[in-house]
Amino acid sequence: MQQAVISVNHLYKAYQTAAGDFPVLKDVNLQVLTGDYVAIMGPSGSGKSTFMNILGCLDMPSAGSYVLDGYAVATMSADQVAKVRNQTIGFVFQGFNLLARASLLDNVALPLVYAGVSKEERHARARVLLEKVGLSKHMHSHPNQISGGQQQRVAIARALVNQPRLILADEPTGNLDSTTSEEIMAIFDGLNQEGITIVLVTHETDIAEHAKRQVRFLDGKIVQDTGVTTQGGSAG
Amino acid sequence: MFSAMLGEAWHAMGANRLRTFLTMLGMVIGVSAVVLMMAIGQGAEASVKRSISAMGSHLFVVLSGPPRMGGARTATGNAPSLNVRDATAMNELYGVVGVAPVTMGKGQVVYASNNWNTDIIGTTPEYMDIRGWSLSAGYPFSSSDTRSATRVALLGKTVVQNLFGEEDVDPVGKTIRINQRPFVVLGVLDSKGQTLDGRDQDDTIIVPLTTAQRKLFGNQLPGTVRQIMVQAESDNVMGMVEEALNSLLNQRHNIREGADSDFSVRNLTAIANSAAETARTMSLLLGAIASVSLLVGGIGIMNIMLVSVTERTREIGIRMAIGARERDILMQFLLEAIMISIVGCLIGIVIGVGGAILVSAFTQAEVIISSASVLIAFSVAASIGVFFGFYPARKAARLNPIEALRYQ
Ligand SMILES: Nc1ncnc2c1ncn2[C@@H]1O[C@H](COP(=O)(O)OP(=O)(O)OP(=O)(O)O)[C@@H](O)[C@H]1O
Ligand SMILES: [Mg+2]
Numbered sequence: 001m002q003q004a005v006i007s008v009n010h011l012y013k014a015y016q017t018a019a020g021d022f023p024v025l026k027d028v029n030l031q032v033l034t035g036d037y038v039a040i041m042g043p044s045g046s047g048k049s050t051f052m053n054i055l056g057c058l059d060m061p062s063a064g065s066y067v068l069d070g071y072a073v074a075t076m077s078a079d080q081v082a083k084v085r086n087q088t089i090g091f092v093f094q095g096f097n098l099l100a101r102a103s104l105l106d107n108v109a110l111p112l113v114y115a116g117v118s119k120e121e122r123h124a125r126a127r128v129l130l131e132k133v134g135l136s137k138h139m140h141s142h143p144n145q146i147s148g149g150q151q152q153r154v155a156i157a158r159a160l161v162n163q164p165r166l167i168l169a170d171e172p173t174g175n176l177d178s179t180t181s182e183e184i185m186a187i188f189d190g191l192n193q194e195g196i197t198i199v200l201v202t203h204e205t206d207i208a209e210h211a212k213r214q215v216r217f218l219d220g221k222i223v224q225d226t227g228v229t230t231q232g233g234s235a236g
Numbered sequence: 237m238f239s240a241m242l243g244e245a246w247h248a249m250g251a252n253r254l255r256t257f258l259t260m261l262g263m264v265i266g267v268s269a270v271v272l273m274m275a276i277g278q279g280a281e282a283s284v285k286r287s288i289s290a291m292g293s294h295l296f297v298v299l300s301g302p303p304r305m306g307g308a309r310t311a312t313g314n315a316p317s318l319n320v321r322d323a324t325a326m327n328e329l330y331g332v333v334g335v336a337p338v339t340m341g342k343g344q345v346v347y348a349s350n351n352w353n354t355d356i357i358g359t360t361p362e363y364m365d366i367r368g369w370s371l372s373a374g375y376p377f378s379s380s381d382t383r384s385a386t387r388v389a390l391l392g393k394t395v396v397q398n399l400f401g402e403e404d405v406d407p408v409g410k411t412i413r414i415n416q417r418p419f420v421v422l423g424v425l426d427s428k429g430q431t432l433d434g435r436d437q438d439d440t441i442i443v444p445l446t447t448a449q450r451k452l453f454g455n456q457l458p459g460t461v462r463q464i465m466v467q468a469e470s471d472n473v474m475g476m477v478e479e480a481l482n483s484l485l486n487q488r489h490n491i492r493e494g495a496d497s498d499f500s501v502r503n504l505t506a507i508a509n510s511a512a513e514t515a516r517t518m519s520l521l522l523g524a525i526a527s528v529s530l531l532v533g534g535i536g537i538m539n540i541m542l543v544s545v546t547e548r549t550r551e552i553g554i555r556m557a558i559g560a561r562e563r564d565i566l567m568q569f570l571l572e573a574i575m576i577s578i579v580g581c582l583i584g585i586v587i588g589v590g591g592a593i594l595v596s597a598f599t600q601a602e603v604i605i606s607s608a609s610v611l612i613a614f615s616v617a618a619s620i621g622v623f624f625g626f627y628p629a630r631k632a633a634r635l636n637p638i639e640a641l642r643y644q
Contacts, residue, residue, distance in 0.1 A: 113240045
């Protein structure tokens with residue numbers, strides 16, 4: 001049996017607003033096995049980003065359980081959650097979220113700072129990843145000197161630098177044109193082939209088709225799931 | 237990890253140079269004020285201490301005329317009530333090691349074409365020891381000079397400068413005129429500098445008591461003096477000696493108990509010590525006032541750090557999203573605050589020390605730059621960085637990652 005990287009059961013999330021509690025996620029259940037490649041789709045406001053943020057341990061659910069890599073997130077200390085964000089998960093944002101002041105190399109190496117890696121190794125590993133996403137020439141540029149597609153590559157390199165088991169991407173191609181989107185998706189495809197589990201959110205069907213499995217959100221619930229994909233070949 | 241954070245803090249400081257500079261300015265002004273004020277205060281204290289030791293220790297001065305409230309001493313038209321025999325009697329008191337009757341007045345001094353107006357002190361040879369005068373040239377007069385009222389004089393440095401000028405004339409052996417009368421210069425007094433109240437102690441001439449009385453200030457009753465200096469053996473016997481002096485003089489002057497006396501005994505050492513106390517209080521006060529500006533500087537740092545945390549909320553969110561712990565964020569902002577205050581402090585020390593050197597160069601005031609005061613300023617500044625940086629840093633560390641990321 002394949003081990004579940006993500007196991008979400010009866011998850012609820014409500015935002016406290018001035019007009020009272022505003023429920024966004026209503027009983028969401030999802031299992032994602034190692035090596036899976038999941039695309040989450042659904043109309044605007046259906047709760048996709050809210051769900052991704054909970055998966056990324058950036059936000060906490062109101063009720064229900066989230067077990068990540070065998071550990072219940074709700075029982076973790078703040079430092080343990082930080083460590084999970086640092087080492088288990090690589091999060092890719094729609095808006096790239098790079099540090100404007102830092103060079104691309106420093107941006108990619110930043111998670112390693114919090115992992116306590118030495119400077120030489122930080123830079124060595126960041127260099128390898130920038131090469132992998134085809135940006136070794138721009139190592140010392142700053143984010144405002146490169147295109148959106150290139151910024152997203154840097155963000156992906158940063159997400160990968162600590163060798164996470166899971167990549168979460170909320171509309172990673174949302175700000176990019178279709179050609180650039182295809183280039184970014186090619187990177188994700190390659191990562192999944194290397195065995196990294198990927199969950200991404202997208203509005204576009206052709207992007208979603210890169211994934212092995214499509215999950216559809218509607219009004220805070222999963223209304224459609226192409227099912228847990230059988231592992232192609234590498235299943236053990 | 238730590239060095240990476242130091243580097244980032246350094247970077248962040250450079251990101252908004254003008255703002256960092258202005259924030260630092262508060263620290264710079266505060267620290268330089270503290271260093272400067274402490275230098276001036278300690279200098280003042282030291283010069284007070286020096287003039288106390290120059291004055292001589294365990295000293296009383298017995299003044300003729302009734303004691304006055306408030307200690308103001310004005311010249312009375314009356315003849316002095318003390319005389320030389322009082323001084324001789326005091327010598328017999330237990331605990332007294334030296335007595336010197338003193339009469340004084342102004343004198344016009346002439347040497348060649350040079351003219352100078354100065355204080356003339358007529359006294360006995362004991363005076364030199366009691367007041368701690370020593371000679372840089374020549375030798376002192378003796379009791380035989382006092383007995384026979386010889387016309388010899390010891391000149392203070394200021395008098396020598398004004399009479400003999402810059403020329404390399406050895407004053408010893410030269411004849412000068414004091415109030416028209418010729419005097420032979422016997423010796424030159426070692427320099428003592430200024431008194432507590434800023435008078436030049438070197439602007440003086442010492443002559444034998446009898447010479448002063450008979451040949452310079454002839455209008456006084458023979459044998460009377462305006463004051464008698466008395467030196468006690470040690471601090472411990474000061475109280476006893478004071479009482480003994482009072483009862484001795486009351487007895488000698490036939491003053492009944494309860495009646496007004498015609499003399500007053502003053503403990504000079506106590507007066508000097510209270511002056512030293514005043515100087516210390518002043519220097520503390522100066523330091524305290526300067527510390528207020530340090531506090532204001534600290535508040536400036538806190539203010540800017542709060543602005544910085546708000547501005548960089550998104551950055552904080554990003555850092556948290558990729559694995560920064562609360563204490564990483566806390567350290568980052570704390571380091572920034574500490575760095576601003578320490579760099580500001582270093583600049584402030586340089587300016588403060590420079591200012592102190594300027595002050596000592598352009599005024600007569602003595603300044604003392606002690607490494608202790610620099611160290612204190614430095615550690616206070618560093619603590620201010622920690623203290624005022626902590627709240628903003630904690631505010632940053634406590635941010636919720638998703639809310640921080642959403643912040644526009
Ligand atoms: N911090 C918040 N406070 C209150 N309501 C919120 C907050 N964040 C999101 N919501 C609400 O929750 C709902 C779901 O938002 P969410 O961002 O998860 O949608 P989404 O599926 O990602 O939409 P999109 O496709 O536009 O990105 C929306 O109705 C939104 O208004
Ligand atoms: Mg969204």
